[in-house]
Amino acid sequence: MKSVLLFKLSQRTTSVLVSLALAASGLTLYSFGRFRQKTTASIPSAVAAKPQMLGVAAIGYLEPQGGVIQVSTSSFREGVRIDQLLVTEGEQVQKGQVIAVLDNQARLQAVLREAQQQEQVAQARLAQVKAGAKQGEITAQNARFQGSKAELEGQISVQRASIANVDAQLKGERNAQQAAIAKLEAEWQNAKVDCQRYQSLYQNGGMSAREKDTICLKEATVRKELQQAQAVLMQIMESRTQQVLQAQANLQRTIATSQRQITEAQATLEAIAQVRPVDIQVAESQVAATQAAVQRAQADLALSYVRAPRTGQIIKINTWPGEVISDKGIVDLGQTDQMYVTAEVYETDISRVKLGQSVKIRANGVIENLTGIVAQIGLQIGKKQVVGNDPTAEADARVVEVKIRLTPEASRKVANLTNLQVNAIIDTSESNSNPL
Structure with missing residues (x-):
C-alpha cells in the first residue's frame, strides 16, 4: 500500500531528487576539489588526502508512530454495513472511543434482550425447583x-x-x-x-x-x-x-x-x-446455558460497535454509512502527534548508520529542513519498496529499513502528510550520535 500511495513525480521533482540522492557524494567531491585547490596552491607537490563521506542519503516516506492502522471489524466478511459513522477525517480519538456502529446492532441488541429474558425464565425455574x-x-x-x-x-x-x-x-x-x-x-x-x-x-x-x-x-x-x-x-x-x-x-x-x-x-x-435432585441439576444446567447465551450475545453486540484500538488521529475514512465494509477497513488511524520517516538505506551503507544519529529530511516543493534522529535500524535486508526515479534500475536493490523519529516541531508540520515521499540525509559523523 505504501509504495502504491507514494509517488508520481514530475520531471522537475525527479531532477531534484537525483541531486539530493547524490548530495553526500557531491558534497564530498566539492570538498575534495577545494582541498585539492588549496593543496596545489600552497604545496604543488603534495598528494591530496582521500576525503571521508559523512552522510548517507536515502529515500523514504512519512508515517505516524506505530504506522497506519486500518481499523476494521471481525465481521466484515459477513457483508455488514456501516449504520453510523461517528468520526470525521482529522479528528483526534481516544483508545476505546466508538468510531462506527454497524447495521447489525439493532438485531444483536434484540438477540441480547431475548437471551436475557430466557435467563430470567431459567432463574425463576431454578428458584421454583429449589423451593420444593x-x-x-x-x-x-x-x-x-x-x-x-x-x-x-x-x-x-x-x-x-x-x-x-x-x-x-x-x-x-x-x-x-x-x-x-x-x-x-x-x-x-x-x-x-x-x-x-x-x-x-x-x-x-x-x-x-x-x-x-x-x-x-x-x-x-x-x-x-x-x-x-x-x-x-x-x-x-x-x-x-x-x-x-x-x-x-x-x-x-x-x-x-x-x-x-x-x-x-x-x-x-x-x-x-415433588422436587428431585435431578430436577435441580436440570434447572441449573438451563440457567448456565442461558447465561452462556447472554454472554455470547453481549460479545456479539460489542462487535457491532467499532472502537479505536488506540489514541490517534483519523487519517482517512474508507467506508461511509450504508457501504459494505471492505478489506480496506473502516478508517485509517495513526498517532500523528509523533511522526516518523521510514527510510530505505542501501545494504552497502547500513554499517555507517547508528542509533541517535541526526537526520535532515526534505521533500521538494512540500517541506524543507525537517530534522530527526535515527530511532530504529531494521534487522532484515529486503527488496526496495519505495520507488525512486528509475524503477527498473532499483528493482533488485537491497535495503534495510531505518526508522527516523522527527522532532516535535517537525512532527507538527507534517502531521497531515502521511505517506509523503521524502529524502533523508543521515549524518554519520562519529560526533553526531545522540542518545535516544
Missing part, C-alpha cells in the same frame, strides 16, 4: 402459563395492528388511484368526444387536418395516461394484497407457535411433582 413446595411450584408454573398467554395475546394484537395498517394503506392508495383514474376517464371521454367532433368537421371541410390531429392527439395521450394509471392500480392491489397475506400468515404462525408453548406450559403445570 408443590403449591409454590404450581403457582410459579401457573404464572408462566399466564405469561405465555399474555405474550400470545400481545403478539397477536401487534400483528393484527400490522395487518390493519397494511390494509388501511391498501385502501388509501387504492382510493387515491381510483380517483385519479376517474379523473383521467372523464378527461379521456371529453377528449374522445372532441376528437370525434373535430373529425366530423374535418371530413366536412370545416377545419384543417393539423387542427384535427392536434385534438385527436390529446385523446390518445389521455388514453395512454389512463391505461398507465390503471396498471399502477393493479400493481398497488397486488403488492398490498401480498403484504396483507404475508402478515396474516405470520399471525397464524405466531398463534400456532404460542399455542404450542402454552400447551407445553399447561402440561408442565398439570404434571408437576
